[in-house]
Amino acid sequence: xxxxxxxxxxxxxxxxxxxxxxGKAQLPEFQRGWVWPYxxxxxxxxxISLSYPVGTVMLLKAxxxxxxxxxxxxxxxxxxxxxxxxxxxxxxxxLTSLFQALxxxxxxxxxxxxxxxxxxxxxxxxxxxxxxNGDREDAIRFLPESRKVLNFRxxxxxxxxxxxxxxxxxxxxxxAVFDGGDWGxxxxxxxxxxxxxxxxxxxxxxxxxxxxxxxxxxxxxLGQATxxxxxxxxxxxxxxxxxxxxxxxxxxxxxxxxxxxxxxxxERECRAAWNAPEYRILREVSNTDFLQAVTLLATAExxxxxxxxxxEEERLPRIGCKRKDMLALSLEDYVRFAPSVIxxxxxxxxxxxxxxLFDTKFLPYGxxxxxxxxxxxxxxxxxxxxxxxHKLARWYWCGxxxxxxxxxxxxxxxxxxxxxVDWIRKDAAEPRTVTAAQFAPxxxxxxxxxxxxxxxxxxxxxxxxxxLDWRTGEKAEVTGYFDESIDIHHIFPKxxxxxxxxxxxDYNSIINKTPLTARTNRIIGGAAPSDYLGRxxxxxxTPQESVDERIRSHLAQPELMAADDFDGFFTARRAALLxxxxxxxxxxxxxxxxxxxxxxxxxxxxxxxxxx
Numbered sequence: 001x002x003x004x005x006x007x008x009x010x011x012x013x014x015x016x017x018x019x020x021x022x023g024k025a026q027l028p029e030f031q032r033g034w035v036w037p038y039x040x041x042x043x044x045x046x047x048i049s050l051s052y053p054v055g056t057v058m059l060l061k062a063x064x065x066x067x068x069x070x071x072x073x074x075x076x077x078x079x080x081x082x083x084x085x086x087x088x089x090x091x092x093x094x095l096t097s098l099f100q101a102l103x104x105x106x107x108x109x110x111x112x113x114x115x116x117x118x119x120x121x122x123x124x125x126x127x128x129x130x131x132x133n134g135d136r137e138d139a140i141r142f143l144p145e146s147r148k149v150l151n152f153r154x155x156x157x158x159x160x161x162x163x164x165x166x167x168x169x170x171x172x173x174x175x176a177v178f179d180g181g182d183w184g185x186x187x188x189x190x191x192x193x194x195x196x197x198x199x200x201x202x203x204x205x206x207x208x209x210x211x212x213x214x215x216x217x218x219x220x221x222l223g224q225a226t227x228x229x230x231x232x233x234x235x236x237x238x239x240x241x242x243x244x245x246x247x248x249x250x251x252x253x254x255x256x257x258x259x260x261x262x263x264x265x266x267e268r269e270c271r272a273a274w275n276a277p278e279y280r281i282l283r284e285v286s287n288t289d290f291l292q293a294v295t296l297l298a299t300a301e302x303x304x305x306x307x308x309x310x311x312e313e314e315r316l317p318r319i320g321c322k323r324k325d326m327l328a329l330s331l332e333d334y335v336r337f338a339p340s341v342i343x344x345x346x347x348x349x350x351x352x353x354x355x356x357l358f359d360t361k362f363l364p365y366g367x368x369x370x371x372x373x374x375x376x377x378x379x380x381x382x383x384x385x386x387x388x389x390h391k392l393a394r395w396y397w398c399g400x401x402x403x404x405x406x407x408x409x410x411x412x413x414x415x416x417x418x419x420x421v422d423w424i425r426k427d428a429a430e431p432r433t434v435t436a437a438q439f440a441p442x443x444x445x446x447x448x449x450x451x452x453x454x455x456x457x458x459x460x461x462x463x464x465x466x467x468l469d470w471r472t473g474e475k476a477e478v479t480g481y482f483d484e485s486i487d488i489h490h491i492f493p494k495x496x497x498x499x500x501x502x503x504x505x506d507y508n509s510i511i512n513k514t515p516l517t518a519r520t521n522r523i524i525g526g527a528a529p530s531d532y533l534g535r536x537x538x539x540x541x542t543p544q545e546s547v548d549e550r551i552r553s554h555l556a557q558p559e560l561m562a563a564d565d566f567d568g569f570f571t572a573r574r575a576a577l578l579x580x581x582x583x584x585x586x587x588x589x590x591x592x593x594x595x596x597x598x599x600x601x602x603x604x605x606x607x608x609x610x611x612x
Contacts, residue, residue: 006220006221006222006223006226007220007221007223008218008219008220008221009218009219009221010216010217010218010219011216011217011219012213012215012216012217013048013098013212013215013216013217014178014212014213016057016095016217016219017095017098017099017102017103017178019085019086020072020073020076020095020099020103021076021078021099021103022078022079022082023072023076023078023079023081023082023084024082024084024085024086025059025073025084025085025086025087025088025095026070026071026072026073026084026086026087026088027070027071027072027073027087027088027092028060028068028069028070028087028088028089028253029068029069029070029071029252029253029256030068030249030250030252030253031088031092032092033074034073034074034092034093034096034097034100034110035093035111036093036096036097036110036111037110037111037112037113037115038108038110038111038112038118038120038122038142039112039113039142040097041097041100041101041108041110041122041142042122042137042140042141042142043137044094044097044098045098045101045122045124045140045174046136046137046139046140048098048211048212048215049124049129049136049208049211049212050136050211051211051214051215053218054094054217055091055094055218056090056091056217056218056219056220057088057090057091057094057095057217057218057219057220058088058089058090058091058219058220058221058222059086059087059088059089059219059220059221059222060086060087060089060221060222060226060231061085061086061221061222061223061224062083062084062085062086062087062224063083063085063224064223064224064225064226067254067257067258068087068253068254068256068257069253069254069256069257070084070087073088073092073095073096073099074096074100075096075099075100075104075106075108076099086221089222089231091217101122101174101175102174102175102177102178102212103175103178104175105175107119107120107121107145108120108121108122118142118144119144119145120142120143120144120145121142121143121145121147121173121174121175122140122141122142122143122173122174122175123140123141123142123143123160123166123171123172123173123174124139124140124141124171124172124174124208125139125140125141125170125171126170126171126172126200126201126204126208127170127200129204129207129208130200130203130204130207130208140174141171143160146161147159147160147161147165148160148161163183163186163190164190167186167187167190167191168190170200172204172208172209177209177212177213178212178213181205181209184201184205184209187201188201228250228254228327228328231250246287246288247288247291247323247326247327248262248263248266248287248288248291250327251291251326251327251329251334254331255331255334258331260331260335262334263287265338266287266290269338269342270287270290270338270341270342271285271287273342273345273346274342274345274346274349278349278353279346279349280358280359280360281349281352281353281357281358281359281360281363282345282346282348282349282369283360284360284366285345285366285369288326289366289367289369289370290338290341290345291321291326291329291334292321292326292370292410292413293321293341293344293345293370293371293373293374293377294329294333294334294337294338294341295320295321295325295326295329296319296320296321296370296371296374296413296414296417297337297340297341297374297377297378297417298329298330298333298334298336298337299317299318299319299320299321299325299414300319300374300378300417300418301337302317303316303317303318303319318414319414319417319418320410320413320414321370321410321413321414322410337377340377340378341373341374341377343376343377344372344373344374344375344376344377344378345369345373347373347376347377347383348369348372348373348376351372351376351389351392351396352372354389354393355393355396355397355460355464356460356461356463356464357460361450362450362456362459362460363456364400364405364453364454364456364457364460365399365400365405365406365453367405367409368396368399368400368405370413371412371413371416371417371420372392372396374413374417375392375416375417375420375421375424376392378417378421379420379421379424379425382424382425383424388424391420391423391424392420392424393584394434394584394585394586395416395420395423395431395433395434397457397581397584397585397586398433398434398436398437398585398586398587399433399437400453400454400456400457401437401439401454401457401581401584401585402433402436402437402438402439402585403452403453403454404433404436404437405453406453412433415431415432415433416431416433419431419432419433420433434585434586434587437585437587439454439581439582439585439589441574441578441589441590444509444510444511444574444577444578445505445506445509445511446509447509447510448505448508448509448510450488455510457581457584458510458577458580458581459488459510459515461580461581461584462514462515462554462555462580463515465553465555465580466553467514467515467553467554468549468550468553468554469486469516469517469520469550470516470520470536470540470547470550470551471517471519471520471523471536471539471540472517472520472540473540473542473546473550486515486516486517487515487516487518487521488513488514488515488516489513489514489515489516489520489521489524490507490508490512490513490524491512491513491514491529491554491556491561491569491573492507492512492529492561492566492569493524493525493526493527493528494507494508494526495525495526496526496527496528496529497512497566500566502566506570507566510577511570511573511574511577512570512573514554514556515554520536523535523536523539524536528564529561529562529564530561530562530563530564533547533558533561533562555573555576555577555580556569556572556573556576557569557572557573560572
């Protein structure tokens with residue numbers, strides 16, 4: 001933002017509320033609703049009556065290049081549909097509360113501290129407000145809409161439903177604070193020649209009512225040239241509710257200015273496109289994820305267009321999907337690329353099914369779906385050949401086992417899109433994600449819970465390799481997985497390993513785990529493999545050789561299990577898993593046991609199974 005992009009001054013509260021009333025000050029559409037409970041409003045009113053500071057209001061001068069859909073502040077009903085001069089970025093809750101309590105001329109619909117909706121009027125006890133030893137906040141009352149206070153039997157115990165009853169009770173309605181003293185003149189007339197009441201009004205008017213008339217609010221006003229990204233950042237920095245303004249919400253307000261409902265499009269056109277069971281893997285794709293994929297395509301096209309015009313490499317616009325890039329996404333680009341991205345996510349689901357990833361529970365990286373969808377959208381039919389699918393699988397598994405998609409990933413996304421598409425279309429050099437990925441064999445010993453992407457990846461590789469259930473002999477196909485009857489379980493049970501004196505760090509690692517049905521796991525129980533293998537043969541009603549073959553489909557050696565040889569089993573399966581990872585990544589993995597390297601020490605013994 002330029003140095004002189006904002007102004008700071010003080011404005012009369014009366015004038016600010018007048019702007020709200022006539023629609024000259026309105027809210028940008030991305031602002032949340034008004035949520036303050038009435039005790040908070042009473043505290044705010046008390047502070048202003050004592051001329052205490054209540055914070056700064058931040059406004060954005062309307063009419064610039066960045067346009068937002070806007071709406072009146074709750075309770076304001078401006079005549080016609082006036083265009084605002086300013087939009088409220090910070091101070092919404094305070095301005096709305098003050099407008100409703102002081103200018104609405106009707107009951108305030110708010111909530112109590114339990115967030116139950118209530119409707120009523122704000123009054124101040126005139127005598128109590130003048131008590132120097134009293135608490136001003138205690139003098140302010142919130143009365144029911146009927147202005148009648150009932151006891152638990154529903155009987156009226158206080159009634160202020162007419163002006164005369166207000167005068168008698170010496171309760172001043174706060175909606176009359178800017179009426180020019182009309183209520184006060186009526187109050188004096190009601191009491192006629194009562195000098196004490198005249199003095200009461202005079203003192204109350206000076207000490208309380210005039211405080212609102214004299215009150216000035218510090219105002220920061222951002223200029224018309226303020227860019228969209230700055231509006232978003234400023235809003236989040238000053239928002240006292242601690243609510244983050246997402247890019248999606250800001251673009252929703254921006255596109256709404258051109259009569260396009262982004263939220264409705266996301267719900268009805270985008271997310272609805274993958275509601276079917278076969279797209280279950282996409283159920284946690286967010287609206288921001290979708291916008292990132294769209295932005296990747298839009299910025300990639302912009303770069304390609306400039307390259308075709310002969311723009312020098314170093315001056316080409318970059319491909320990206322960071323916050324700044326998404327905020328610059330035009331409505332035209334969104335409308336143009338959204339259908340391709342919808343198709344890209346659906347194609348991504350199909351690809352992941354081919355990798356035996358069916359559900360978010362075992363999806364290694366949700367973030368990797370974003371570049372995957374963008375790559376499939378941009379590559380189109382070129383990504384469907386066997387060779388292209390092989391390359392795509394290598395890129396995917398290198399990302400998973402290289403554990404390259406944790407933390408901040410937008411830069412990698414912007415590399416992946418052109419790298420992988422060029423690799424598929426033009427047989428260009430291997431993508432940077434492929435060349436950078438490394439899997440250290442010692443990592444197998446530290447994979448113990450599904451919080452790790454590589455842990456989930458190994459689980460999927462076992463399913464992809466054709467792992468059969470030891471009892472039924474069935475493959476872990478889509479239907480069985482969707483029934484959630486398959487999960488990861490210990491091969492050498494925890495109970496047996498503990499009794500045999502093995503370290504939790506070893507027997508809780510992925511090397512000693514495999515996908516099995518819950519019923520098969522119950523047959524295993526906490527027994528030694530030599531014991532439960534016999535039970536499996538009997539339960540399966542099949543020869544020993546058949547059960548052995550099913551165990552081998554899990555890259556495990558039944559002979560070593562039958563001998564209860566945990567050490568031999570552990571070494572053999574470790575090597576088998578490394579070979580499987582190496583094939584998936586398409587690059588060799590040097591076994592550190594053979595090379596003499598120390599895999600390192602990890603004392604974490606966490607486990608996420610419920611085995612015995």
